[in-house]
Amino acid sequence: MPLVSLRNVTKAYPSSEKNGKPILAIDDVSIDIDAGDVYGIIGYSGAGKSTLVRLVNALEPVTSGSVVVDGRELAGMPERELRGVRLGIGMIFQQFNLFNSKTVWRNVAYPLTVAGVSKEKTRARVDELLDFVGLADKARSYPDQLSGGQKQRVGIARALATEPRILLADEATSALDPETTQEVLALLKRVNEEFGVTMIVITHEMDVIQTIATKVAVMDGGRVVENGDVFDVFSDPQNPSSRRFVSTVVKGVPSPAELAVLRERHEGRIVTVSFRDGDASQASVFLDLAEAGIAFELVFGGINDIQGRAFGHLTLALRGADAVIDAALGRIRSHVDVTEVA
Numbered sequence: 146m147p148l149v150s151l152r153n154v155t156k157a158y159p160s161s162e163k164n165g166k167p168i169l170a171i172d173d174v175s176i177d178i179d180a181g182d183v184y185g186i187i188g189y190s191g192a193g194k195s196t197l198v199r200l201v202n203a204l205e206p207v208t209s210g211s212v213v214v215d216g217r218e219l220a221g222m223p224e225r226e227l228r229g230v231r232l233g234i235g236m237i238f239q240q241f242n243l244f245n246s247k248t249v250w251r252n253v254a255y256p257l258t259v260a261g262v263s264k265e266k267t268r269a270r271v272d273e274l275l276d277f278v279g280l281a282d283k284a285r286s287y288p289d290q291l292s293g294g295q296k297q298r299v300g301i302a303r304a305l306a307t308e309p310r311i312l313l314a315d316e317a318t319s320a321l322d323p324e325t326t327q328e329v330l331a332l333l334k335r336v337n338e339e340f341g342v343t344m345i346v347i348t349h350e351m352d353v354i355q356t357i358a359t360k361v362a363v364m365d366g367g368r369v370v371e372n373g374d375v376f377d378v379f380s381d382p383q384n385p386s387s388r389r390f391v392s393t394v395v396k397g398v399p400s401p402a403e404l405a406v407l408r409e410r411h412e413g414r415i416v417t418v419s420f421r422d423g424d425a426s427q428a429s430v431f432l433d434l435a436e437a438g439i440a441f442e443l444v445f446g447g448i449n450d451i452q453g454r455a456f457g458h459l460t461l462a463l464r465g466a467d468a469v470i471d472a473a474l475g476r477i478r479s480h481v482d483v484t485e486v487a
């Protein structure tokens with residue numbers, strides 16, 4: 146059974162204009178998130194990502210549909226019980242949301258104090274968490290004395306204090322520079338692997354998904370337009386909105402402007418051959434072209450690695466008789482994707 150399951154969820158907000166149509170922030174979304182997943186949710190500003198998070202952590206009720214978290218239906222659940230559900234869900238935020246007047250230690254202890262955990266247990270848990278996030282030496286510092294990356298590590302320690310099964314990260318690295326982002330993502334990966342915490346990662350940054358997510362849903366206009374394994378969505382996106390996102394991080398497909406330059410610089414027919422792991426090897430493609438007597442030149446391309454699996458797009462300029470090239474492309478097309486691009 147999935148740990149989080151959304152079925153035909155909609156969320157409408159009243160229009161800001163008098164008598165205006167309600168804003169459908171979430172429009173008929175159904176997704177399943179399994180225990181242990183790092184589930185990425187990507188989309189441009191206004192796509193509905195933050196609203197989706199607020200529905201999962203029971204901060205707002207759905208307009209219609211069902212949200213089941215850890216076997217319990219949230220729609221229609223009384224507030225008293227919702228509080229219990231929220232305790233099982235940790236959250237980290239873009240702006241860290243730490244208490245600036247409390248030390249790092251007290252920030253991390255805060256959820257335990259609220260939950261009425263004994264002093265002794267709180268001390269042990271906070272020390273353990275500060276150790277885990279590598280900030281044991283900053284226990285007595287105040288948030289203002291920390292860098293952005295350190296603040297987010299405090300945020301992560303605090304979110305884990307009550308041992309939640311689920312961690313929601315809402316643009317958690319969007320305020321950080323690329324190097325610090327990678328450090329925080331590495332820490333989140335450890336949270337998932339070492340503590341078995343299921344993660345829902347909301348972001349508009351595709352490279353965040355590429356680095357830590359196992360599954361991804363692409364949102365556009367309140368709907369999930371595509372979802373699945375990160376490798377599948379990255380290597381063969383089906384939806385135009387997903388394609389636009391993926392193209393920001395995937396190497397190897399020339400843009401129209403780059404194609405125009407290639408066309409000018411190279412003679413012959415220009416084709417892009419797309420490989421996914423499990424497909425026939427690049428070697429068999431090159432061997433086929435060579436055996437057919439076709440002169441080929443690699444003019445553009447790149448190989449991408451998503452969690453140890455490779456895919457890539459290589460653009461070749463081919464010179465030879467058209468009929469010979471057509472026959473070779475026919476053979477090659479039977480085992481890899483080939484697009485004639487110019």
Ligand SMILES: Nc1ncnc2c1ncn2[C@@H]1O[C@H](COP(=O)(O)OP(=O)(O)OP(=O)(O)O)[C@@H](O)[C@H]1O
Binds near residue numbers: 190193197
């Ligand atoms: N409380 C609210 N009242 C009215 N409209 C809202 C409310 N919250 C969100 N919306 C609207 O719902 C839509 C989705 O917003 P949401 O914040 O979920 O998108 P997002 O993908 O998280 O964007 P961002 O990355 O900018 O936060 C937007 O049109 C937004 O204006």
